[in-house]
Amino acid sequence: MDILEYSAVELSAAIREGRITATDAMEAVLARIDAREKDINAYVTIDREQAMRAAAEAQAKIEKGELTGLLAGVPVAVKDNICTQDLLTTCASKMLAHFVPTFSAEAVVSLEKAGAVIIGKTNMDEFAMGSTTETSAYGETRNPWNTAHVPGGSSGGSAAAVAAGECFFALGSDTGGSIRQPASFCGVVGLKPTYGTVSRYGLIAYGSSLDQIGPLTKNVADCAAVLELIASHDSKDSTSVRREDTDFTSALVDDVSGMKIGIPRDYLGEGLDAEVKEAVLAAAKVLEKKGAVVEMFDLSLVEYAIPAYYTIASAEASSNLERFDGVKYGHRTDACEGLHNMYKKTRSEGFGAEVKRRIMLGSFVLSSGYYDAYYLKALKVKAMIRKAFDDAFAKYDLILGPVAPTTAPKLGESLSDPLKMYLGDIYTISVNLAGLPGISVPCGTDSGGLPIGLQLIADSFQEKKLIQAAYTYEQNREG
Numbered sequence: 001m002d003i004l005e006y007s008a009v010e011l012s013a014a015i016r017e018g019r020i021t022a023t024d025a026m027e028a029v030l031a032r033i034d035a036r037e038k039d040i041n042a043y044v045t046i047d048r049e050q051a052m053r054a055a056a057e058a059q060a061k062i063e064k065g066e067l068t069g070l071l072a073g074v075p076v077a078v079k080d081n082i083c084t085q086d087l088l089t090t091c092a093s094k095m096l097a098h099f100v101p102t103f104s105a106e107a108v109v110s111l112e113k114a115g116a117v118i119i120g121k122t123n124m125d126e127f128a129m130g131s132t133t134e135t136s137a138y139g140e141t142r143n144p145w146n147t148a149h150v151p152g153g154s155s156g157g158s159a160a161a162v163a164a165g166e167c168f169f170a171l172g173s174d175t176g177g178s179i180r181q182p183a184s185f186c187g188v189v190g191l192k193p194t195y196g197t198v199s200r201y202g203l204i205a206y207g208s209s210l211d212q213i214g215p216l217t218k219n220v221a222d223c224a225a226v227l228e229l230i231a232s233h234d235s236k237d238s239t240s241v242r243r244e245d246t247d248f249t250s251a252l253v254d255d256v257s258g259m260k261i262g263i264p265r266d267y268l269g270e271g272l273d274a275e276v277k278e279a280v281l282a283a284a285k286v287l288e289k290k291g292a293v294v295e296m297f298d299l300s301l302v303e304y305a306i307p308a309y310y311t312i313a314s315a316e317a318s319s320n321l322e323r324f325d326g327v328k329y330g331h332r333t334d335a336c337e338g339l340h341n342m343y344k345k346t347r348s349e350g351f352g353a354e355v356k357r358r359i360m361l362g363s364f365v366l367s368s369g370y371y372d373a374y375y376l377k378a379l380k381v382k383a384m385i386r387k388a389f390d391d392a393f394a395k396y397d398l399i400l401g402p403v404a405p406t407t408a409p410k411l412g413e414s415l416s417d418p419l420k421m422y423l424g425d426i427y428t429i430s431v432n433l434a435g436l437p438g439i440s441v442p443c444g445t446d447s448g449g450l451p452i453g454l455q456l457i458a459d460s461f462q463e464k465k466l467i468q469a470a471y472t473y474e475q476n477r478e479g
Helices: 009-014 022-040 048-063 106-113 158-164 180-186 220-230 272-289 300-322 339-350 351-368 372-391 418-423 430-431 463-476
Strands: 043-046 075-079 115-120 169-173 189-192 212-218 259-265 291-296 398-401 438-443 451-458
Touching: 009 022, 009 048, 009 220, 022 043, 022 048, 022 075, 022 115, 043 158, 043 418, 075 158, 075 291, 075 438, 106 115, 106 169, 106 220, 158 169, 158 180, 158 212, 169 220, 180 189, 180 438, 180 451, 189 220, 189 463, 220 438, 220 463, 259 272, 272 291, 272 398, 272 438, 272 451, 272 463, 300 351, 300 372, 300 430, 351 398, 372 398, 372 430, 398 463, 418 463, 438 463, 451 463
Parallel strands: 075 115, 075 169, 259 291, 259 398
Antiparallel strands: 043 115, 169 212, 189 212, 189 438, 398 451, 438 451
């Protein structure tokens, strides 16, 4: 069996059993990167020497019996908005082109303690603002299934790296679907945990009330193993939640007997591609055959999710990105006259068009005279959406639907029409507004050979139900 064909959990087992070494695995990944990266552009930064050194150190600890976990020795890629000590972290922006953090994000620390080995940092939409990984200052990432198409975003580099065999698993961040949508477009598994489950310490913020770090993996078992490692209470993150039920691998059970699953009619209406709809409903049939009770229901307020999300996310982005002013760190313009001119030129040069668009939108909705009309109203809609999900979960264990209205669009199509790009998030953003967990699992391909993703959504802190249903589907799907 070729090393790159192993899942992350299988690879770690092989390393612990002495059939492969961690350095063998890292060498195989770096060779694949050399072969495919020029076509895909999944990475922004790769530190080969450090990666090989860390792999050798992990191998030595495994041989001594000091590392025995499910992911020991496994090469991992990290999205470029998650801080890594002594390794460039740019958010795919000119603004942070030379930023090297002095600390690592808590999720990265957890992985390294368990013996996972960082390869490098993956490409993304600039400051996580976009749905295609085309707004990066370092060039767009391309979909490994068809390089004429986007990989999704903003965690497109992480999803593409997993799909192309350029890593065994990756970390991404999800503000409005940025893990699940690229997972769907690239045919991998992506999970957005309940808000507060994974520490946001070291994640460079886009929308602080919405952002959450999560895994992108080859299968559901890997997804459960990664989440088990990175889920923890962190006193450095005021939004972190203390949980006792983080043994997510125990939910890898091939059984959904008696589980009640609802499919919102609102998710199957106008705008949904016929092939995507057919694949999602076929996946529901697989779960139904395994004993789940599947029925349609009405989930209200779906049409209000996009305006509410972009109002709140842009407002928070406007506030979070205020710190990048050319004074303390990050890009600073060379030629300026006076402090005000320095601020203006620095931010004009450092930020790309999509980031500027969202900063302006956020500043507008927070401004005097518009705060009540837009931002406050969006917060009220957010609360109503949460209530709608509460009502749904009083009746159902899970909600099932598509991840995106279509498969991956061609490069260039979305950026020419930003509004159309925003509308592509219609099925994912409500999960972030309500702080819920959601998972994307591959459920087929369209007539053009591009992957289609199935989305499962659970109530807060019910990741085990998600993992169990996703695993059951994965074990019983055709092909």
